[in-house]
Amino acid sequence: MQLIVSFYYLGGKGSLRVYFRLRNQSSMWFRYVLADKKDVVGLQEQVFVRKVIELHDKYLAYVNDCFQNHTLFHKALKEAFEVFCNKGVAGSSSAELLATFCDNILKKGGSEKLSDEAIEETLEKVVKLLAYISDKDLFAEFYRKKLARRLLFDKSANDDHERSILTKLKQQCGGQFTSKMEGMVTDLTLARENQTSFEEYLSNNPNANPGIDLTVTVLTTGFWPSYKSFDLNLPAEMVKCVEVFREFYQIKTKHRKLTWIYSLGTCNLIGKFEQKTMELIVTTYQASALLLFNSSDRLSYSEIMTQLNLTDDDVVRLLHSLSCAKYKILNKEPNTKIISPTDHFEFNSKFTDKMRRIKIPLPPVDEKKKVIEDVDKDRRYAIDASIVRIMKSRKVLGHQQLVMECVEQLGRMFKPDFKAIKKRIEDLITRDYLERDKENPNLFRYLA
Amino acid sequence: MRRSSSKKTGQSNSTSASITFSATDLFRSASSKASSKEMERIDNLFYSYANRSSGMIDPEGIETLCSDMEVDHTDVRILMLAWKMRAEKQGYFTLEEWRRGLKSPRADTVNKLKKVLLDLEKEVKRPSNFVDFYTYAFRYCLTEEKQKSIDIESICQLLDLVLGPHFRAQVDYFVEYLKIQSDYKVINMDQWMGFYRFCNQISFPDFSNYDPELAWPLILDNFVEWMRAKTT
Numbered sequence: 213m214q215l216i217v218s219f220y221y222l223g224g225k226g227s228l229r230v231y232f233r234l235r236n237q238s239s240m241w242f243r244y245v246l247a248d249k250k251d252v253v254g255l256q257e258q259v260f261v262r263k264v265i266e267l268h269d270k271y272l273a274y275v276n277d278c279f280q281n282h283t284l285f286h287k288a289l290k291e292a293f294e295v296f297c298n299k300g301v302a303g304s305s306s307a308e309l310l311a312t313f314c315d316n317i318l319k320k321g322g323s324e325k326l327s328d329e330a331i332e333e334t335l336e337k338v339v340k341l342l343a344y345i346s347d348k349d350l351f352a353e354f355y356r357k358k359l360a361r362r363l364l365f366d367k368s369a370n371d372d373h374e375r376s377i378l379t380k381l382k383q384q385c386g387g388q389f390t391s392k393m394e395g396m397v398t399d400l401t402l403a404r405e406n407q408t409s410f411e412e413y414l415s416n417n418p419n420a421n422p423g424i425d426l427t428v429t430v431l432t433t434g435f436w437p438s439y440k441s442f443d444l445n446l447p448a449e450m451v452k453c454v455e456v457f458r459e460f461y462q463i464k465t466k467h468r469k470l471t472w473i474y475s476l477g478t479c480n481l482i483g484k485f486e487q488k489t490m491e492l493i494v495t496t497y498q499a500s501a502l503l504l505f506n507s508s509d510r511l512s513y514s515e516i517m518t519q520l521n522l523t524d525d526d527v528v529r530l531l532h533s534l535s536c537a538k539y540k541i542l543n544k545e546p547n548t549k550i551i552s553p554t555d556h557f558e559f560n561s562k563f564t565d566k567m568r569r570i571k572i573p574l575p576p577v578d579e580k581k582k583v584i585e586d587v588d589k590d591r592r593y594a595i596d597a598s599i600v601r602i603m604k605s606r607k608v609l610g611h612q613q614l615v616m617e618c619v620e621q622l623g624r625m626f627k628p629d630f631k632a633i634k635k636r637i638e639d640l641i642t643r644d645y646l647e648r649d650k651e652n653p654n655l656f657r658y659l660a
Numbered sequence: 661m662r663r664s665s666s667k668k669t670g671q672s673n674s675t676s677a678s679i680t681f682s683a684t685d686l687f688r689s690a691s692s693k694a695s696s697k698e699m700e701r702i703d704n705l706f707y708s709y710a711n712r713s714s715g716m717i718d719p720e721g722i723e724t725l726c727s728d729m730e731v732d733h734t735d736v737r738i739l740m741l742a743w744k745m746r747a748e749k750q751g752y753f754t755l756e757e758w759r760r761g762l763k764s765p766r767a768d769t770v771n772k773l774k775k776v777l778l779d780l781e782k783e784v785k786r787p788s789n790f791v792d793f794y795t796y797a798f799r800y801c802l803t804e805e806k807q808k809s810i811d812i813e814s815i816c817q818l819l820d821l822v823l824g825p826h827f828r829a830q831v832d833y834f835v836e837y838l839k840i841q842s843d844y845k846v847i848n849m850d851q852w853m854g855f856y857r858f859c860n861q862i863s864f865p866d867f868s869n870y871d872p873e874l875a876w877p878l879i880l881d882n883f884v885e886w887m888r889a890k891t892t
Contacts, residue, residue, distance in 0.1 A: 611875035634878040641850050642808055648850060653857060654875045 260301055261313040265337045268293065290344070297344040307347045308580065311354035314338060314377065319362050320369045331373055339380040346627040348385060349590065353583050356393055357437050361576070363400055364429065364476050386624065395435030403429040406464075413460045420459065422452040430461070430470070438586065444474045444496070445521045447503040474500075475526075483541065487564040492541065493571040497522065497530045502541065505559040513555045524553075525577070531557065533574045539565065541572065595628055595636045603646055603658040611637075611654045699759070701768035706758045717753040728770050731777065736821045740780040743796045750800050791856070797822045798852045809846035812838050819855070827859040837883050844879055851877045865891075 271289055279285040297306050304312075316322040317331055326334065345351060362368040374397065382390040407427055414421050446454065454472060461470060477496030481503075482489060494502070500520055504511060511519075517527045528551045535544040536551065541563055545556045598621045602614060609617075615633050622628050637656070640646045649655035709721040717725070726733040745761030747753055767773045784793045797818060801810050810818070816835045824831045834855065838847075854877040862870050865887065872881040 612873060630873075631878060631881070634875075634881070637875075638848075638850060638877060642848050648875070653854070656875070 258313060258316055261309055261338070261341075264297070264341065265334070268337070268341065293341075293344040294346070297341065298346055304580075305347060305350060307345055307350035308354050308583075310338060310342065310345070311351055311358055314355060315358040315362070318369060318373055318377070319358075319367045321367075322369065328370075328373075331370075332376060335373065335377045336380060339377065339384050342381070342384060347587075348389070349594075349625040350583070350587050352389060352393075352625075353437070353587050353590075354579075356396070357579050357583060359393055359396060360437055363396060365478070389625075392435045395432060399431050399435060400429070403431075406430060409464070410457065410460055413463075414456075420456050422449070422456050424449055424453055426453045426457065428457050431473075433471075439473045439475065441471050441473050442475065442523070442526070443521055444500060445519060446474070446496075447500055449503075450496075450500075483563075485563050486561045488568070490565065490567075491569040493569065495530075495574045497526060498534060498572060498574055501530055501534065502559075505542075505557075510556055510558045513551070513553045513557075516557065527551075529577070530574060531555075533572060537572075539563070539570060539572050591626060591628065591632070592636060594622060594625070595633055596640065598622055599633070599636055599640060600645055603656065607658050608649070609656055611656065614656060698766060698768055699763075702759060702762050702766075703755065705762075705768055705770070705773075706753075706755055710755075715755070717758070719751040722751065722753070725773075729774050729777065731774075734821075736825075737777040737780060739797055739800065739821065740784050740793065741777065742800060743784070743793050744776075744780060746796075747800070750803050794822060794856055795849075795853065798849055809848045810852075811846055812844070815847045815852075823856070823859065827864075830859045830864055833865075833887060834883060837886055841879075841882065841886075843882065847879075851879055854880055 268289075275281065275285040275289055300306060301309060314335070317326070317334060342348060342351060359374075362374075368374055378390050378393055378397070381393075407429075410426075410428065458470060461468075474496045479494055479496055479499035481492045481494060481499055483492050483502075492502075497520075501516060504516060504519055508515075513527065513531070516531070517524070520527065522530075531542070531544075531551045534540075535542040535557060536549050540560055542557045543560045544551075545558070595618065598618050599614065602617050602621070603609060614637070615630060618633055619628055637646065641648065641656075644659055646656045647659055649657055706717065709717045709725050711718045711721060722738070723733050726735075726738060731737060741761060742750075742753075745753060745757040747757045747761075762768070762773070762776070765772070765776045765779065767776045783789055798810065801814060801818060802808065816838055819831050819835060838844075844851075858876065858880055867884050867887065870876070870884050872884065
């Protein structure tokens with residue numbers, strides 16, 4: 213009897229049905245529903261990835277135990293999983309879903325409450341699933357972005373798990389895949405040492421002291437995701453902090469340039485409310501806005517925007533977090549739930565909470581679009597580099613051959629689009645790296 | 661003035677009837693005195709249009725020349741003339757270029773120039789010359805230093821001018837496509853030449869022998885896709 217096993221995925225809007233077909237000689241079809249929408253409780257990503265892992269475990273067991281580990285069945289399993297793992301669910305790619313899944317396991321207060329052992333096992337399985345995904349570079353970028361947030365906002369639950377998954381990823385995908393992430397983890401360790409030196413410097417130079425406790429984390433640009441740095445108008449007190457650190461850093465290292473990313477900073481502010489004094493843990497952006505009210509009782513949206521020198525998007529987000537969310541530190545006029553450019557704000561002196569210390573979250577911007585943009589950009593460079601490398605060594609090569617070798621070279625990280633490769637070839641022709649052969653337009657020549 | 665049927669009449673006196681010529685004639689000098697007189701007249705013709713201070717024929721001069729020849733300055737035959745001269749800068753003719761272009765047809769008067777234009781059309785049409793002319797047309801429109809591409813608008817006009825008479829349907833459709841697509845804002849030499857090969861090699865309008873897996877420029881892949889979508 214011949215058993216043809218094939219899996220396929222039917223993704224509708226938000227649906228989570230995965231079917232498999234088992235066809236025996238009489239061509240009977242069996243359907244197994246992976247997960248129905250009504251089964252979904254909690255985060256869809258978590259459920260989806262969990263179910264995929266379960267499905268994989270189940271069929272891997274069949275292949276191993278029932279089909280004696282036969283290569284044909286391994287191949288069928290691999291091909292099937294490659295097909296549906298590369299389709300997205302409800303607008304998110306599986307690369308993103310996997311990265312979010314990892315983030316939820318690794319962060320403090322994540323949705324998964326598992327034992328250390330269970331975490332290790334799950335991470336192992338997730339990494340195995342990554343093998344089926346062709347957009348590995350997309351996963352890496354999402355993973356890196358979420359890792360950055362965990363590291364910088366002190367949201368990482370367990371250092372060992374963080375390191376462990378990096379080791380597994382390295383084994384599976386090679387050192388190049390994890391080198392940046394490892395660099396990020398190292399940066400934090402170095403940052404702690406650096407901070408100690410900085411504090412020593414301050415105690416040795418008391419007149420340099422800015423009067424505020426300052427912790428600076430210096431990130432090596434190449435390792436971390438790219439962040440746009442906006443020219444936030446810092447409150448005067450913080451400006452001094454920046455200057456002091458800059459002086460200190462100049463003494464330490466002369467050849468480096470510091471770019472300040474205020475969007476990633478946190479501030480502890482003391483708020484003197486009528487009922488009681490409270491400590492507010494906010495982002496630097498929120499702090500800068502709040503401190504404006506030390507010198508003005510009432511400010512309009514546009515005054516705030518001008519004084520802070522931020523974009524509308526940022527201003528709306530931060531004002532919303534301070535006036536329309538759980539903790540109303542500012543009173544908004546009119547008292548609607550949406551920030552509009554005609555609003556006015558006042559310090560809410562009557563604010564209080566049963567806690568002495570509260571954290572006022574600023575929801576992060578949706579990173580998805582930027583991640584995809586960044587990955588697309590990196591892919592263009594990677595394709596360029598690959599084409600140049602191939603042509604440099606072959607000198608003369610036919611178009612189809614070039615495309616084939618390019619796809620092979622880049623396959624570890626992503627599956628390049630044929631059209632994208634053609635576009636890069638054309639670009640390289642314009643930039644005089646290559647030329648088309650005069651006699652045979654399907655042949656390219658490397659131009660030294 | 662009757663046309664002489666003989667071609668090799670270089671010996672005739674310069675004061676007698678006009679000399680018949682064809683652009684492929686080799687210039688045979690009867691006497692150096694006669695030829696230098698001719699050269700002098702060719703030069704004088706140049707100077708009658710040239711700008712006093714720059715010593716070159718500038719756009720204004722060209723316009724005057726065109727109206728004297730009763731040809732519109734956007735006419736493709738002016739481009740052909742520039743090709744014949746191997747003119748480097750669009751809108752300008754230097755003395756050297758002028759001499760180069762007018763020497764062999766021996767055009768030393770405006771009337772002769774008019775006839776030059778007629779013959780040029782035939783000369784350019786020859787397959788061996790056409791590719792050269794087609795390539796030249798593109799380069800001629802690169803007006804800035806280091807410029808390598810031409811904007812879509814200009815390309816559409818150039819295609820219509822240069823290739824339209826030979827491949828009317830392909831050019832019309834391609835121009836339509838160029839105007840509605842947004843992937844490319846400029847066209848480079850490789851794409852320009854690619855389109856010429858396309859017109860020559862690919863069966864139109866079915867594109868039955870078009871293979872996007874070959875090294876056709878991507879813009880042509882997209883064009884064929886668009887055309888196919890239109891017809892279904």
